[in-house]
Amino acid sequence: MSDKPVSGFMHLIKETITSTSDKHIGKIFKEDLDRFSKIRLAPLWQLDKNAEMNPYVISLVGLTNVGKSTLTEALLGHAVAPHKNQRATAIPVEYKYSLNWQMEVMTHHDFKYKEYDYDDPSLLAKELTKYVFDVDTTNAYSVEYVKVKGPMEVLKEGLILADTPGFGAAQQVGDGIRRNQDHLEGFIKNVHRVYLCLSVGADGDTFTVSDDEKAFFQRIKSRCSNIIVNKWKFDEDHNQQEYINKYNHIFENIEEDGFIFINAKNAIKGKEKSNIEKLKSDIVKYSTPEQRRCVVWNDLVRAWKDCQHYMETVHHLSEIPWRPDSLKRFLLSCKSVEKLHPIVSDIERIIK
Amino acid sequence: MKLCIIGPEGSGKTVLATMLNQYIKTHPQNGLSYLDVDIKTKEYFDDVLKRLNDCDWPESTKVGKHIILKWKWQTYKGRNIEVVMPEVAGQDLREEICGDDNSVKLKERIKEADLIMLLCDVYGYLNVKDEYNDKTKLQNAWIVEKVLQEANERQKVILIVTKADFFEYDLPEDKWDDRQTIESLLTNYIDKFTYHGHKNLLQNRKLLAVSSVSTSDSENLTEENIVRKPKVPLKSRGMDKLIDELLGLIENNNSDTHQIQRKSTEISTSFRDEKIIKNEKNDNPIVGPLKAIAVGLCIVIISSIVQSVAAFFVMLIIVIVFVMLKKINSRTVN
Numbered sequence: 001m002s003d004k005p006v007s008g009f010m011h012l013i014k015e016t017i018t019s020t021s022d023k024h025i026g027k028i029f030k031e032d033l034d035r036f037s038k039i040r041l042a043p044l045w046q047l048d049k050n051a052e053m054n055p056y057v058i059s060l061v062g063l064t065n066v067g068k069s070t071l072t073e074a075l076l077g078h079a080v081a082p083h084k085n086q087r088a089t090a091i092p093v094e095y096k097y098s099l100n101w102q103m104e105v106m107t108h109h110d111f112k113y114k115e116y117d118y119d120d121p122s123l124l125a126k127e128l129t130k131y132v133f134d135v136d137t138t139n140a141y142s143v144e145y146v147k148v149k150g151p152m153e154v155l156k157e158g159l160i161l162a163d164t165p166g167f168g169a170a171q172q173v174g175d176g177i178r179r180n181q182d183h184l185e186g187f188i189k190n191v192h193r194v195y196l197c198l199s200v201g202a203d204g205d206t207f208t209v210s211d212d213e214k215a216f217f218q219r220i221k222s223r224c225s226n227i228i229v230n231k232w233k234f235d236e237d238h239n240q241q242e243y244i245n246k247y248n249h250i251f252e253n254i255e256e257d258g259f260i261f262i263n264a265k266n267a268i269k270g271k272e273k274s275n276i277e278k279l280k281s282d283i284v285k286y287s288t289p290e291q292r293r294c295v296v297w298n299d300l301v302r303a304w305k306d307c308q309h310y311m312e313t314v315h316h317l318s319e320i321p322w323r324p325d326s327l328k329r330f331l332l333s334c335k336s337v338e339k340l341h342p343i344v345s346d347i348e349r350i351i352k
Numbered sequence: 353m354k355l356c357i358i359g360p361e362g363s364g365k366t367v368l369a370t371m372l373n374q375y376i377k378t379h380p381q382n383g384l385s386y387l388d389v390d391i392k393t394k395e396y397f398d399d400v401l402k403r404l405n406d407c408d409w410p411e412s413t414k415v416g417k418h419i420i421l422k423w424k425w426q427t428y429k430g431r432n433i434e435v436v437m438p439e440v441a442g443q444d445l446r447e448e449i450c451g452d453d454n455s456v457k458l459k460e461r462i463k464e465a466d467l468i469m470l471l472c473d474v475y476g477y478l479n480v481k482d483e484y485n486d487k488t489k490l491q492n493a494w495i496v497e498k499v500l501q502e503a504n505e506r507q508k509v510i511l512i513v514t515k516a517d518f519f520e521y522d523l524p525e526d527k528w529d530d531r532q533t534i535e536s537l538l539t540n541y542i543d544k545f546t547y548h549g550h551k552n553l554l555q556n557r558k559l560l561a562v563s564s565v566s567t568s569d570s571e572n573l574t575e576e577n578i579v580r581k582p583k584v585p586l587k588s589r590g591m592d593k594l595i596d597e598l599l600g601l602i603e604n605n606n607s608d609t610h611q612i613q614r615k616s617t618e619i620s621t622s623f624r625d626e627k628i629i630k631n632e633k634n635d636n637p638i639v640g641p642l643k644a645i646a647v648g649l650c651i652v653i654i655s656s657i658v659q660s661v662a663a664f665f666v667m668l669i670i671v672i673v674f675v676m677l678k679k680i681n682s683r684t685v686n
Contacts, residue, residue, distance in 0.1 A: 002520070003569075004569075007569045007578055010577075010578040011578060011580075014577060014578060015478075015479070018479055019478050019479055037576070037577070038576035038577070042573055042576040042577075045573060045578070046573075222573065222576065323478065324540075324541075325474075325475070325478060325518065325519060325521075325522075325541060328519075328520075328521035328522065329518065329520070329521065331521065332520055332521055
């Protein structure tokens with residue numbers, strides 16, 4: 001039996017908790033270890049599990065009007081993503097790299113698959129708008145999926161970007177509510193990394209998180225390590241740290257540097273203060289299985305160090321009383337990965 | 353020959369028996385074959401195998417529910433081994449072996465076995481909280497100790513460390529039949545107080561380690577937590593060595609029986625010879641002085657009929673020579 005390193009760490013925590021009595025290491029210490037595993041390691045486990053997936057799908061999700069489509073356009077560098085200041089349909093659009101501009105549409109009422117070629121992305125965008133906006137309700141439900149292909153640099157290494165309908169849009173459209181909601185939920189299940197989009201209100205910080213959103217976040221949190229705050233006004237005196245402090249208790253597994261402040265409109269207009277490059281570089285690091293594994297190993301080393309550090313400073317434990325057999329199993333799982341050498345040397349020191 | 357599989361709750365009896373039987377069925381070249389003798393046992397194993405193939409563990413036996421699984425193994429020489437495995441809830445098992453309860457007659461079943469496969473689950477032992485106060489932990493260790501203690505000289509015992517793949521660091525697979533490595537694993541992980549009880553009892557017993565089924569993480573996290581499940585396709589490790597060991601002990605038991613038979617044959621043969629000699633000695637009812645008087649009378653009568661002193665002496669010499677020859681002959685036989 002050889003665990004993968006991330007699961008090795010999770011088993012180590014679980015087995016240390018189950019095999020040790022409360023009076024030995026303390027109930028609070030055990031609860032902290034458990035929370036650490038859930039908050040820091042569970043998302044990493046999900047990322048590790050999906051690392052080899054091909055295609056690898058990244059998605060932007062959020063309420064309507066947070067500017068997801070504008071953000072998508074800014075990310076892709078082409079005006080292919082339809083965005084209008086009106087309600088969207090419940091059809092997710094997938095973007096994939098290809099040398100030529102193409103659009104694939106599948107409708108479920110006739111099970112017909114249609115493929116269209118375009119010379120210009122703006123023509124494609126017009127056609128796409130017909131499917132996702134300018135349709136009556138009945139026809140909108142008949143579209144199963146829309147796939148857009150084209151020379152979009154950020155997706156060159158093989159990523160797929162999915163622009164999902166605005167969360168909450170499905171509730172507004174009458175008879176087809178359930179189907180669209182199920183459709184969205186089903187779609188999200190097949191997404192490997194989720195970027196949750198929020199936006200700043202007109203006054204700079206008005207924004208509340210509804211119970212629906214909280215529940216939705218609970219379902220996706222193991223695949224979500226970033227919150228994108230769109231419509232950020234870089235010109236004004238908005239304090240990012242203040243914003244993070246205000247909301248990070250809701251998104252408990254999101255680290256501080258997981259909040260990315262963006263102004264997508266500025267990015268489209270070519271203005272400097274958009275921070276879109278940060279988002280691009282974050283997305284690109286998930287492009288290939290090797291890069292995704294690299295993210296996992298780096299995060300795992302950080303998590304190991306943070307765990308030791310937390311227990312030392314908060315619980316005043318110079319050494320965590322790890323269960324010895326589980327620690328050795330974790331050691332063996334880490335030995336096969338060169339990048340995990342810091343963990344290996346730490347454990348070998350503990351065992352000695 | 354009778355074999356009993358016994359071990360504390362959660363030690364992996366059910367999975368070991370299911371996977372070992374499956375291994376025996378699919379690897380007949382190892383020298384053992386499996387024979388069904390009981391429909392309930394067959395259904396039970398089929399159900400366990402299905403669950404394992406569905407990446408799930410078999411359910412533990414509920415308190416008060418007793419199932420005695422029975423089947424047979426046959427060696428390539430045609431020798432039958434009747435195997436019995438009690439499926440009893442952990443609490444009932446502890447009360448039977450370490451207490452006074454005798455509803456399943458476990459002690460008797462163990463006592464009448466020629467070979468005992470005793471399972472020891474170090475991983476499970478470590479999983480239980482609080483080393484000194486938890487009754488379950490102490491009692492599970494007690495079961496192992498008790499079975500070892502009560503096994504008599506006639507009974508062969510193999511102590512099988514299950515879930516050995518969890519101890520890859522301390523017990524690599526090539527050491528799964530290495531006594532010293534297994535002993536040091538037990539010393540390292542079973543607390544000293546408990547292990548002290550086992551150590552002497554294990555001196556003349558065979559130690560082996562196996563992994564009945566490989567595990568992997570479940571497909572999804574359960575409430576953000578991780579769970580180990582059977583890995584499909586199911587894979588066992590260490591079964592070849594276990595079967596070899598079983599065959600060796602069965603064969604050994606066989607030769608012991610032969611030796612006993614041979615000894616008894618020898619004893620009865622020598623006893624019979626003695627009897628024959630005694631009988632031979634007792635064949636002639638005329639013994640000692642009576643014999644001498646009879647011979648003397650014969651000589652006197654014959655010599656008076658012939659009316660010759662010389663004939664008397666000749667006959668006397670013949671009788672003396674005959675007696676002497678007979679004495680020499682009987683000494684040689686002895």
